[in-house]
Amino acid sequence: MGAAELLQSLDSGTHFCAVAAESPFATFREIAYDRMGQPFRLGPWVGRTLLRPLVEVAFLRARWKYGLNMERVSPADSVAATRIPVLLIHGELDSNIPVRHSRLIHARNLNTQLWEVPGADHCGTMSAGPQEFERRLLGWFHPRPRS
Secondary structure (H helix, E strand, O other): OHHHHHHHHHHOOOOOOOEEEEOOOOOHHHHHHHHHHHHHOOOOHHHHOOOHHHHHHHHHHHHHHHOOOHHHOOHHHHHHHOOOOEEEEEEOOOOOOOOHHHHHHHHHOOOOEEEEEOOOOOOOHHHHOHHHHHHHHHHHHOOOOOO
């Protein structure tokens, strides 16, 4: 949730020089579809088809009871509209938020950089390669001057 919240905040006038986000979801709707399919290990198609009525009812309930429009929760939209440099980091084996979410975000703004980490699960990229993680992350925030 933290990575998605950070990315969503980019359209609220925040003043960042650059951001890095690990394992974000693209939209609340897409992650809802994933969550519906995860107990069955069948993927998001279950949420998009068979269990879609449950997703729709949950969205309606959130809007009715709490005044929340979950359709507007879209880190992908926020990244698409920003000029702030964004580094997306996602483990290729992420079983919580599939890497396709970072790919969807990246596709909306090709000025982002996407680093897919082999062998890493959800928020496990630092464990999968600590030196590479440190090098890339520090390099993102402290780029070398061009000669």
